[in-house]
Amino acid sequence: MAGEAVCPSAGCRFAWTDFAGQKFTIMSLYLLVFLGTLAISLLASARVKSLYHRYSQIGASSRATGAQVAAAILQRAGIGDVEIVAADGFLGDHYDPLHKRLVLSQQNYQSDSLAAIGVAAHECGHALQHQQGYAPLNLRMAAVGATQFASQVVMWLPMLFWFTHIITPYTGLALMAAGWGVIMLFNLVTLPVEFDASNRAKHILAEMGFVGTPAEMDGVRKVLDAAGWTYVAAFVTSLVYMLYYLLPLLTGRSRD
Numbered sequence: 452m453a454g455e456a457v458c459p460s461a462g463c464r465f466a467w468t469d470f471a472g473q474k475f476t477i478m479s480l481y482l483l484v485f486l487g488t489l490a491i492s493l494l495a496s497a498r499v500k501s502l503y504h505r506y507s508q509i510g511a512s513s514r515a516t517g518a519q520v521a522a523a524i525l526q527r528a529g530i531g532d533v534e535i536v537a538a539d540g541f542l543g544d545h546y547d548p549l550h551k552r553l554v555l556s557q558q559n560y561q562s563d564s565l566a567a568i569g570v571a572a573h574e575c576g577h578a579l580q581h582q583q584g585y586a587p588l589n590l591r592m593a594a595v596g597a598t599q600f601a602s603q604v605v606m607w608l609p610m611l612f613w614f615t616h617i618i619t620p621y622t623g624l625a626l627m628a629a630g631w632g633v634i635m636l637f638n639l640v641t642l643p644v645e646f647d648a649s650n651r652a653k654h655i656l657a658e659m660g661f662v663g664t665p666a667e668m669d670g671v672r673k674v675l676d677a678a679g680w681t682y683v684a685a686f687v688t689s690l691v692y693m694l695y696y697l698l699p700l701l702t703g704r705s706r707d
């Protein structure tokens with residue numbers, strides 16, 4: 452058995468052996484990748500939820516709501532064509548560059564909490580990026596279509612492969628690696644977009660006096676930083692999945 456692929460079922464057609472000195476079947480390695488990346492994502496989203504919850508209870512001394520803060524920031528920047536709207540849903544806040552809409556969740560729209568004004572200012576950061584033609588934002592917008600297509604590919608291809616076998620393992624791995632590669636690049640370019648928007652938010656809130664004390668700034672910073680880590684988790688997830696499919700190709704471990 453030494454050096455042989457360990458195959459858990461008759462349907463198994465290829466496996467990694469002796470990877471990092473150990474024997475992994477493709478399924479047990481997949482389970483490791485799946486659970487590991489899931490744990491990272493769950494930790495990041497649990498952290499953002501808990502910090503958001505804590506700082507949504509603490510009102511900023513300026514008493515301005517998320518909607519008022521957003522309106523003031525856009526006005527100061529001379530952005531008159533972006534509509535600020537309230538939407539249902541927990542933390543569905545986003546800036547829509549296509550329709551020039553700054554969407555705030557109902558809670559952030561109405562609340563004067565540190566979390567609400569932090570999120571509102573962050574979304575304004577995206578509107579400012581759009582106004583100034585911030586390159587990573589343009590790149591991200593241009594890559595949306597390709598990324599949606601890649602997401603469909605990595606979702607449906609494994610089923611096509613396992614149930615029909617009309618593509619070879621090599622082609623399957625190559626397509627999965629390419630799909631995750633596109634998603635990884637999209638998540639990579641998202642990082643500067645998100646961290647830049649949060650940096651702009653912190654500076655603007657301080658400059659405009661919406662955040663007065665270091666303790667208030669600390670609250671805003673914690674919420675925005677925690678949100679930033681969810682994008683890091685998404686990037687790491689896509690990178691790990693890409694490597695999972697790419698490494699057998701590069702090391703010649705895939706075989707039919």
Ligand SMILES: [Zn+2]
Nearest residue numbers: 573577645648
């Ligand atoms: Zn953002």
